Amino acid sequence: MSFIVNFTTRWADFDANIHMRHTAYNDYAAESRLRYFNQYGITIHDFTKEKVGPILFEENTKFLKEIHLGEDISVNLKITGLSSKGERWKIQHEVFNSQGKLSAVINVYGAWLDLAKRKLTVPPVKFQEIFTEAERTEDFKEILLKSEA
Template sequence: MNFTVQFTTRWADFDANIHMRHTAYNDYAAESRLRYFNKFGITIHDFTKEKVGPILFEENTKFLKEIHLGEDISVNLKITGLSEKGERWKIQHEVFNSQGKLSAIINVYGAWLDLAKRKLTVPPLKFQEIFKDAEKTEDFKEILLKRE
C-alpha cells in the first residue's frame, strides 16, 4: 500500500538562503509517520492508553535537490526493515518538490518504547499490524532480534 502526504510548506521552513532548512525535511518526515499511524487508528491517545510510544535510534538524511520558498512538497513512507513482531522498524521517506523531483531521502530506525518502564517492548497487536501491508523497498530485510 502506497502512502504519501502532500504538504504546503511554511515561511518558517526556510532559511536565509531561501531554501528549505535541513531540519524541516525531518519535521515533515516525522509528521508523515504520525499521519500514517493515524490512518490505522493509532493516535496520541492510544500511545497514552497503551503506555507505548515510537522512538528513533537513527535518522539519516540525504539531500538531493533544493526546495525553494513557496514550493509545496510530498513525502512518502516505505518500510526498509521490520522485526517479526513489529517491535523494531526501519522506514524510508522520499521528499519530492512541487515538480515531483526527488529532493531528499530520509531513513529512520526506530522501535516501540514502554513509556512506564522506559524499555523497548513488543507493541500491542494493533501497533504490530500497521506496517504489515505498507509498501516495502526493494532492499527490504527482516530485522532479526535476539530472543531470550
Template sequence: MSYKVSFLTRWSDFDPNNHLRHSAYNDYAAESRVRLFTKYGLSLKEFNKLHIGPVLFQEKTNFLKEIAMGEDIIVEVLLQGSSTEGERFKFLHNIYRSDGELSAQIEVFGAWMDLSKRKLTTPPPIIIEALKQMTKTDKFEIIPLPQHYPN
C-alpha cells in the first residue's frame, strides 16, 4: 500500500488568485518525505546521528487541477527509481484535492550526502531497507550511476 499523508492547508499557502501557491506544493511534498522516512525509523534526529542526508538535484512539478482556498489535500509518496545500492533516488508525489482529484505530480531526483565529508555517499543499510519497502510506481527504474572520469 502506498504512503499517504493528509494536510489541512493554511491561509499562508495561498496566493492572490486564491489557489495554492506553486511553492506550497513542493513544501508539502518535502514534509511528506520527512514523515515517510520517520515511519521507517529515520527521523531527522536519526539522519543527524548517521551523518547523512538527502540532497536534491532536480525537482519537477506538473500542475493539473487547481486547489482552492481552504481546500485540504492528500499527498501520496511513491518510489520511482533507485540505483542498485540506493545511492540515487527518484520519488513521485501525487497531490490530491479533498474531492480525490489529482491536482499535481512532483518528481524529485537526488542522492545521499555524507554530512561530515560533504560528499555523495552510499546510504547505510537502514536507508536501503526503507527504500526496498517503499511502494514503487509502475514506471520504477534502476538509476545508473554517473561514470567517473580520472582528472
C-alpha cells in the first residue's frame, strides 16, 4: 500500500540561500514515519506503554533538487528491508517538491529498542504488523540477523 504525506513547509525549514536546509529533509522523513505508525494505531503513548521505541542506526540523505522557500512537499515511505520478526527494518523516503520532482532520497536503517532494558528487542505483534502492508521497493531484501545467517 502506498503511503505519502503532504507538508506545508515553514520559514524555519529554510536557510540563508533560500532553499530547504539539509536537516529539514530528515525532520519531514521522521514525521512521516510517526504518521505512518499512527495510521496503524501506534502512537507515542503506545511506545511508552509497551516500553518499546524505534531507533536508527543509519540515516543517509541524497539531495537531488533544491526545494525553495514557499514550496510545499510530499514525502513517501517504502520498505527496503525487513527482518523475519520485524525487529530490524530499512525504510526509504522520497521527498518531492511542489512540481512533483524528486528532490531527495532518505534511507534509514532502524530497529526496535526495549526502553527498560536498553537493548534491541523483537517488538510486540502490533508493532511487527505495521510494515507488512507497506509498499516495498523493487530492491527489497530480507534482513538476516546473525542467528539466522
